[in-house]
Amino acid sequence: MMKILAQPLSKQEQLNFLLTNRIPRRWLTLFMGWYSQIQSPWLAKISIRVWQWFAEDLRLQDAKQQEFNSLGECFTRQLKDGLRPINQQSDIVVSPCDAIVGACGRVEGNRVFQAKGFPYELNDLIPDVRLAHKYRNGFFVTLRLKSSMYHRFHAPVDCQVKQVNYISGDTWNVNPVALKRVEKLFCKNERAVIELLLGDKSSSITLVPVAAILVASMKFHFLPKVLDLRYKGPNLLSCHARFNKGQEMGYFQHGSTIIVFATEHYQLCQGIAQGSPIKMGEALLQGHPTCHGDPSSFADDGA
Known part of the structure; x- marks a missing residue:
């Protein structure tokens, strides 16, 4: 319960x-x-x-x-061209979406916060021990998409995606009020886990889009089916997609949340704090320039 x-x-x-x-x-x-x-x-x-x-x-x-x-x-409207310029600095991870920044900061061992005083464990959100372990003592940013915002999300870095892990769950509201009331809310809701493969194997970034009431529906351009409450297919979905920074990956059908995880090679950019607005393409995290790479240079096996 x-x-x-x-x-x-x-x-x-x-x-x-x-x-x-x-x-x-x-x-x-x-x-x-x-x-x-x-x-x-x-x-x-x-x-x-x-x-x-x-x-x-x-x-x-x-x-x-x-x-x-x-x-x-x-x-799911698209924006006019040029309204979301992409920060092209090689050491910058940009925001994948328009959002209000929620809880953010360093992952304390394996513990993350959905709101002040409300922790959850990485393994509860990301049911992959190998992947969750990468973000021990790393960084996270919770990005809340209001219903009125632009609902499409984009690649925060040059990357490759080889698998999506779709996890069925509840549809609690993900607004700040619910986050202060419902323990481990993000770990209960419908969500997807998407590891972004980078040029440097020692670094890693993962996106966790979390669905919510009215919006338990995600469309990824690199998967054939919409992932929603009616979806009855496999949880682990293989794919082979490459993205340049800022390239569109998919969309929510209303508004929701994306949690961005990064290894300890990164840090939050200046100005990223709870309650601050951010637009897709603006600086979110900063790392070493060699952490990233042109997705066209990746080997076919993701190496």
């Missing part, structure tokens, strides 16, 4: 938690997935108007298209 820890919350936070978690989360998420794909321009326009009423920072003027046939098209 999910353990709820009673940290003090304001009345507004208590109401937020009840409205977004004490509901049939799976059923509502499946319904939203169906509803958002209905092809109806007028229904999409009405839905977007309602959405804008709740999310005043929704900036559709940045989108490539201004008219949408479904709510899902708006969720």
Whole structure:
């Protein structure tokens, strides 16, 4: 059973938690997935108007298209060219998405924090002992995508991807209120683990996209199927994808969280702190220039 820890919350936070978690989360998420794909321009326009009423920072003027046939098209909209310049310094790992920085800092041995005073173990989030061990005493950054934000995510470095580990789970809200209440929330929700293979084998970066209520759906351009609550295939999905820094990897169908893990060869860039906004392509972590490499130079076996 999910353990709820009673940290003090304001009345507004208590109401937020009840409205977004004490509901049939799976059923509502499946319904939203169906509803958002209905092809109806007028229904999409009405839905977007309602959405804008709740999310005043929704900036559709940045989108490539201004008219949408479904709510899902708006969720997964592309941006106009040039709006997200990519930091091309060879020693910089950029943010894979637009986000608000959540908990971040050094991994304390095997312990990571989802919120102040709320630790979880790397092995609980990443069910691969070999991979989890790489990030002992390394660094992590939690990136929260608000529902109004750009929902596509990109390669933070030049890299290669050879496998995705998709883990079925719950659909708790991942907002700050829930993170202060639900123990090991990230370890309970639907998520994917994606190790990015770099030019330097001694360094490693892993992305862990975490799904949430209304948005348990991830699309990776290098996999044939959408990974969502209906997915019944294998957990370990082999692939062979190469990315240049900033190249699009996929998208969420609403908003959620990506946790970035890096080995101890890296450190947080200046200005990366809890609560600060960041855009895709901006500096997130800094490491030695030799940690990265042109993905076209990787051997076919990932070496």
